[in-house]
Amino acid sequence: MYQADENRYQVMQYNRCGRSGLKLPVLSLGLWHNFGSNESFDNMKWLCYTAFDNGITHFDLADNYGPVPGSAEENFGRILGEGLRAYRDEIVVSTKAGYDMWKGPYGNWGSRKHLLSGLDQSLKRMKLEYVDIFYHHRMDPETPLEESMMALDQAVKSGKALYAGISNYDLEGTKRAADILRELKCPFIINQRRYSIFDRTIEEDGVKKYAGENGIGIIAFSPLAQGLLTTKYLDGIPEDSRIKHDGRFLKESDLTKKRLDQIRALNEIAQKRGQKLPQMALAWVLKDTEVTSVIIGASRADQITENCRVLENTEFTEDELHRIEEICRA
Numbered sequence: 001m002y003q004a005d006e007n008r009y010q011v012m013q014y015n016r017c018g019r020s021g022l023k024l025p026v027l028s029l030g031l032w033h034n035f036g037s038n039e040s041f042d043n044m045k046w047l048c049y050t051a052f053d054n055g056i057t058h059f060d061l062a063d064n065y066g067p068v069p070g071s072a073e074e075n076f077g078r079i080l081g082e083g084l085r086a087y088r089d090e091i092v093v094s095t096k097a098g099y100d101m102w103k104g105p106y107g108n109w110g111s112r113k114h115l116l117s118g119l120d121q122s123l124k125r126m127k128l129e130y131v132d133i134f135y136h137h138r139m140d141p142e143t144p145l146e147e148s149m150m151a152l153d154q155a156v157k158s159g160k161a162l163y164a165g166i167s168n169y170d171l172e173g174t175k176r177a178a179d180i181l182r183e184l185k186c187p188f189i190i191n192q193r194r195y196s197i198f199d200r201t202i203e204e205d206g207v208k209k210y211a212g213e214n215g216i217g218i219i220a221f222s223p224l225a226q227g228l229l230t231t232k233y234l235d236g237i238p239e240d241s242r243i244k245h246d247g248r249f250l251k252e253s254d255l256t257k258k259r260l261d262q263i264r265a266l267n268e269i270a271q272k273r274g275q276k277l278p279q280m281a282l283a284w285v286l287k288d289t290e291v292t293s294v295i296i297g298a299s300r301a302d303q304i305t306e307n308c309r310v311l312e313n314t315e316f317t318e319d320e321l322h323r324i325e326e327i328c329r330a
Contacts, residue, residue, distance in 0.1 A: 002083025004075045004322040005053035010054025010230065011311060015292045019215030020189040022132070023165060024092065026286055027307060028058035030221060030295035032065050034225055043299075048079050048140035052087065060192075060295050062220070063122050064098035069101055073125035081127065091132075091304040095122045096167055096192075098137030110140030110148035119155050134161035135192060139167045151321070153186040155182050167192035178214060188216070197229060197284050197328060212290035220285050220309040221295045226250040228283035231267055234260065243328065265327045269320060273311055282310045284324065 014023040033045050047117075048059065054169045065072035073095065083093065097118030098170040103108045108114060119134055134155045136148050164186050166177050173281040174191055181188035191211060193202045195218075201219065202208040211218050224230060233255055239242050243250050263277070270280035298304045316324075 002049055004049075004087055004088075008053050008055045008145065008166055010055075011308070012057075013311060015217075017163075017189045017217035017292045018211070020163065020187060020217070022092070022189060024058050024217070024219070024293040025056050025284070026293055026311070028054055028293045028295045029056050029220065029304070030060045030297050031072045031076060032060075032062070032295075033297050034299045035075050036066040037068050037071040037075075039075075041075060041078065043064075043301075044075050045079050045082065046301050047304065048076070048084060050304045051298075052084065052091070054305060056304070056308075057090055057190075058092040058094065058293065060081070061122075061126075061219075062099070062135075063086070063118050063125075064099040064137075070121070070125055073091075073122055077126035077128070080234045093128065093131050094124070094133035094135065094165065095126075095131050096135035096137035096165075097122070098135075098140070098167075110136055110138075110143040110145075110151075111145050112151040112154075115151040116155065121158055123160060130159060131161050133163045133165045133190065135165040135167045135190075136169075138169055139173050141168070143247075145173070146180055149177055149180040149186075150184065151190075153181065153184045156186050163185070163190070164188045164312050165190040169193075169207075171210055174210060174216070176214060189217055190217040192219045192221060194222045195285055195294075196223050196225045197281055198225040198262075199323060208288075208290050212288075215235055216289055217292035219293045219295060220291055223296070224278055224281055225292045228254065228259065228263065230278050230280050231263070231276075234264060236266075246295070253324060261326050261330065266324065269327075270321060273313055275310075276306065278307065279310045279313075282307060283314045284316070286310070287316055299312055 013026045015026060016023050049314055061073055097115050100112055107111045155161040156164055164181060169191055194201050228248060232238060267277045270277045273280055282294055285291055296307050
């Protein structure tokens, strides 16, 4: 039976999520990749154990994570059953609903029926009585936002979730969601958005600034730009890379000469800082107080321990920040 490392809280840092009472580790483990039905269960288990042993208390899921959809939650439920469940009160489990999950008109988007049915299915798959954060996974252009937010409110007030969150919401959607949930007195604490050195959308659309000013946490996903902010593609495309096996989110055409030159230049800055490029990329996302946590993915346990070393150097000089901006604008 798994026994957690006694020293797991000595290094990890924890940030308060917006103005809520909940603190999240600065690094959270995402189960978007490598936890599906086609992966090794023993490896999944050690990824979760290694994360928790390093103070990563937050595990981020969604009902559609796989493949097949639902399998990441099922596997995480098994991992809980084989050891982590003993530490349930030390763990934050989040999940989402809103993407394609089942056939018919109620299988996706943001209706009350879809969201509450999706949460019930997620709880069954993970064998949990509640999740800590339940997100609406994406904005729905057809369902009234009030309906989606009232579903999140019911999820919380029924005891099936402790906090409400939104994911992939733009500025206007975030403002409206916050207003509705505030009126409902629902603990809305977080927006999950893509953010990296190469993707500044939350800066450009104003979500980052608004969240910071209004007590809403931000948790960033894809901080390494689907693997671009590593050195793995500088000498060609490895056979075991995501591009070779799953071209949905990162394509060979993304590896332009300009992008590769940018990666090399950023890697030089990281080396001068005494870091690997992924560590510097994580530190960059975490440099501002608006970002509560950053979601890391991993296929090997040693990647998690390497990422945790970001805590050894999270400060940037003005010259470093200026040089990073120059590289990104080049």
